[in-house]
Amino acid sequence: MKRYGHGLVLGKFYPPHAGHHHLVRTAADRCERLTVLVCASSVESIPLRERVHWMEEVHQDVRVVGAVDDIPVDLDDPAVWDAHMAVFREAVTRPVDAVFTSEPYGDELARRFGAEHICVDLDRTLFPVSGTAVRKDPVGCWDFLEKPARAWLTRRVVVLGAESTGTTTMARALAEHYQRRGGPWSGTRWVPECGRDYSAGKLASLREKWPEAQWEDVEFTSDEFPVIARRQNRRENRAARSGSPVLFCDTDSFATTVWHERYIGGRNPLVDEIADRVTHHLWLLTDHEGVAFEDDGLRDGEELRPWMTQRFRDELTRTGRTFVELTGPHEQRLATAVAAVDALIDEGWDLADPLPTPCGRGGTPMPERR
Known part of the structure; x- marks a missing residue:
């Protein structure tokens, strides 16, 4: 089999899927060096830098570059071809020996690069998927996506509330509910609360020095809350890469801003900043009413639960976050939560279409598969 320099x-x-990755791997096997050029238009929903990073992660042995290409597609117009090629050549300055595509326009693209065209799986028999299909139905195409794309597309749902209001129970129950749906949902995960593990560690460390220590003897500093918030974000990011299209989080870095108020008083701007670094899509607020307080050795704030519930409610409202309150017995709360999550999923992902092909000029649309 011929090899190329x-x-x-x-x-x-937009986004990358199994068909793209097969094309890149095939090309990499036949070339001494391979460049992957990611072209994005400014109207598209997934930023160019994200797509470049995703391709770099999956294909670490190739060079990945990005370019903004806001020129409409018209394969029958030489002037349009020239404009696209100017963008391509600015991004890829080294001479090209072979162009690998799965598209009918590959011959012309290769000719303009002065290269040979290698067509790979033109009929899409190995991986029957397209970028259009993924944008329209990420759930149905979930198995064709690699971890970084999954992490970006995953809908993150946060269960938050005052102490002993059932956030952990609800997050676990929601994950189990969606796992039972099977298919792409079978891998649904939930993320435990990092702050709780951090707190247990502080108490354990204190007891190494003072065996009789109790939770009320543990003291926090403001500087510890950014640490907790960052760790929570990292846990979520790892879980989103290997789960289903929805991820359930037992609290989040946003909730840490209110926990800072509860233990320290006031706000820590750094925690607020960290909370805004991760995108969540829905918050489920567990009401304290009707839930018995259970002292598990890491709680001492039964009298503060009404205040905390209201603070969560106020902050969710102030920051414009979408939230639903869970009240009543567990079965009622679970039913309310499932209905809210289903509504979120039914809304879809609302990914913008690429630039349209000019109409009325005989333009042939560039195939969307690759």
Whole structure:
């Protein structure tokens, strides 16, 4: 099989899927060096830098570059071709020996690069998926996505509330509910509360020095809360890469801002900043009413539960976060939560279409598969 010095794979990768990755791996096997050019338009919902990073992670042995290409597609217009090629050549300055595509336009693209065209799986028999299909139905295409794309597309749902209001019970119950749906949902995960593990560690460390120590003897500093918030974000990011299209979180870094008020008083701007670094899509607030307080050795704030519930409610409202309150017995709360999550999923992902192909000029649409 002929090998090439420098190969090129070009596409939108919006988002990258199994067909894209097969194309890149095939090209990498046949080239001494391979460049993957990610072209994104400014109207698209997934930022160019994200797609470049995703491709770099999955294909660590190739060079990945990005370019903004806001030129409409018209394969029958030489002037449009020239404009696209100017973008391509600015991003890929090294001579190209082979262009690998799964598209009918590959011959012309390769000719303009002065290269040979290698067509890979033109009929999409190995991986029957397209970028259009993924954007329209991420759930149905979930098995065709790699970890970084999954993490970005995962809908993150947070269960938060005052002490002993059932956040852990609810997060676990929701994960089990969606796991039972099977298919892409079978891998649904929930993320435990990092602050609780951190607190247990502080108490254990104190007892090494003072065996009789109790929870009320543990003291926090403001500087510890950014540490907790960052760890919570990292836990979520790891879980989102290997789960289903929905991830349930037992509290989040946003909730840590209120826990800071509860233990320290006032706000820590750094915690607020960390909370805004991760995108969540829905919050489920567990009401304290009707839930018995259980002292498990890491709680001492039964009298503060009404205040905390209200603080969560106020902060969720002030920051414009979408939330639903869970009240009543557990079965009622679970039913309310499932209905809210289903509504979130039914809304879809609302990913913008790529730039349209000009109409009325005989333009042939560039295939969306790659």
